[in-house]
């Protein structure tokens with residue numbers, strides 16, 4: 345695929361961001377998962393390639409960017425003071441959190457896309473203000489909503505999203521419960537297009553296992569992924585993040601073809 349320079353540059357930051365943390369060293373990944381899963385650069389790029397030829401792309405991000413600087417920089421983390429925002433120094437940005445809206449808006453634009461909209465949702469006003477600053481040059485493509493992820497899902501039109509990014513909360517049981525409720529609502533309200541995808545962050549983040557003695561290897565997605573899997577979704581990418589898409593219901597698809605054939609046959613009969 346034709347990646348732009350900016351995509352290469354940001355991929356480099358994403359590829360290395362998490363290994364700098366104590367709980368995300370390569371040997372820890374190997375010990376827990378028996379492999380070092382590909383990082384966000386791989387799954388973000390997969391999503392960009394998936395989106396690039398689609399018209400009028402609709403994306404939603406649950407949980408927006410909340411810090412001007414990366415957690416490993418001691419000063420300024422999650423503080424809404426623009427003194428900490430260094431637009432010319434991307435090496436200082438919060439790549440450990442992903443910077444989804446910045447990555448997707450800038451990379452899609454750099455690859456010639458203009459017909460896309462990202463809706464970024466957060467419960468916290470401060471996070472929204474920080475994210476707006478980070479994305480100030482791409483604001484035409486981003487709509488912000490201050491509400492809970494659950495409210496957003498309930499009010500979104502059916503089958504309207506090409507890509508939904510699940511990234512609310514932190515690495516703990518409370519967030520696992522929140523993701524469970526989000527998954528239940530996604531199943532009920534069906535806001536993703538039949539050929540759309542769900543991207544889930546931090547599935548294979550070792551900190552749930554190391555800090556909270558969690559048994560499941562799916563971390564904060566331990567309830568949501570099985571729920572989605574048992575209700576019409578299948579896993580297509582299984583790395584640090586996971587990507588899910590709707591299973592094709594062959595029985596339903598066959599019924600549709602049969603119906604169409606019946607209509608055609610009916611018409612032919614009339615002509616004869």
Ligand SMILES: C[S@@+](CC[C@H](N)C(=O)[O-])C[C@H]1O[C@@H](n2cnc3c(N)ncnc32)[C@H](O)[C@@H]1O
Nearest residue numbers: 407408409442443444466467471492493512513
């Ligand atoms: C890890 S950050 C998101 C990082 C961001 N997606 C990025 O790529 O940089 C998680 C965010 O989820 C938000 N959050 C937590 N609970 C939420 C809820 N119930 N509804 C909406 N947002 C929530 C937090 O305020 C926080 O800003």
